[in-house]
Amino acid sequence: MAADPKQKPSRLGRGLSALIGEVEGASASYEDQETGERTGAGLISVNDIRPNPQQPRRYFAEAELAELAESIRTKGVLQAILVRPDPKAEGKYQIVAGERRWRAAKQAGLKEIPASIRNMDELELLEIGIIENVQRTDLNPVEEAEAYGALMKRFGRTQEGLAESVGKSRAHIANTLRLLNLSETARNHLREGRITAGHARAALGAPDPDAVIALTLEKGLNVRDVEKLVKSTRDDSTIETVAGKVRKAEKDVDTEALEADLSRALGLAVDIRHKATGGELRIKYGDLEQLDDLCRRLTARR
Known part of the structure; x- marks a missing residue:
């Protein structure tokens, strides 16, 4: 049974570098499987490694993977990925952090990849996977907001605690979490890049954010335009009335x-x-x- 995360201090405040570590050499030994203590990084077959099923990042840009794969062909994998023994498959491993490197290594034709092995429970797997993505890659704003929301809901993290763990300001955490108030339609617009996080946050100040976003897409409004539009909205003024004023002014x-x-x-x-x-x-x-x-x-x- 997984330990209660509220009763065990998190080790993530030290940063992922303390958990993953730099690869000193391919001959470094594996951790002691009985004690769970990591003694270094070793080479593991890429075919013996599986992705994290709770990986918060759902999309990996092909162009970015191709660029990383080319770098790996030239310089090799400069930093070990972090894995744990796969609880459902003996002799196999599950990625905790470093899925992009693993995918790029496979694409580059590598048969083995340097990896550090650590025993950890499901909650630790989720927490480290989320923080690794937030710290090391550019999640889209919706994925980032959902990752923060998962950390707060499942681990009882506060905004201050999140800010410390991921190296972001508390204001950034708060502003990003506001995006969870968007409708699914609005989230999709944001995921696909049709609007920015600035557009979305500004629209959330209106009685009907979806209507503001629809008008933003229709008219190609910038963030400042959206802010002015929302500011013009009053309790007794529908978005249609305000939109009419905007159109009339144009x-x-x-x-x-x-x-x-x-x-x-x-x-x-x-x-x-x-x-x-x-x-x-x-x-x-x-x-x-x-x-x-x-x-x-x-x-x-x-």
């Missing part, structure tokens, strides 16, 4: 004059949204009678 005099002419001719509100590749003409009606009258006007024979 229109030139000729477009506004054309809208006014069409509105007088039709007796209905008209909204022209012109873009570089075309645009839209929107006519707003209040009831079915107005819609019928509009249809008669548009289909009447001249």
Whole structure:
């Protein structure tokens, strides 16, 4: 049974370098499997190693892996990965930290990779895996926020404790955790890079963040634009009203004059949204009678 993490002080405050260590040479010995004490790094077949099933990083950029693989072909693996004995497969190992290096080593054609072996439970596996990713690679903002959330939920970590462990400021931790308040739709926009973390945090200040993000994508707003948009939103003002003000401010005099002419001719509100590749003409009606009258006007024979 895994030990209660609240009853055992974490060793991660010393940093991952203390856990992983630099490779002094391929002849270094393995740890004592009985005591769990690490005595150095040794070579393990890449085929005997499996990824961490709770790895918080779900996406590995092919271009970055190819670049690392080329470096490994030239210089070798400069730092050992950290593994533990696979609890489900005798003679096999599970990656705790260093999956990118392991993937790149396989891609580079290496048969063996330097690795340090340490016995650890499931909770330690998750915690070190998360912190290793946050410290050593560029997680996208959503993955980073979810990693912090997992550490707080499963390990009872505070924001201050997280900041110390991962080498980030408390303000950074707090701002990143705010992204967990986004809807899944908004998170996907952020994961795919359609908006930035700055856009997302600014939008969270609005009554309807999804509407703000939708408008951001539609109009190509920058972070400062989003901040101004959210600031203009009041409790009695819907995002549609604010968006209308934003659109109106962007229109030139000729477009506004054309809208006014069409509105007088039709007796209905008209909204022209012109873009570089075309645009839209929107006519707003209040009831079915107005819609019928509009249809008669548009289909009447001249």
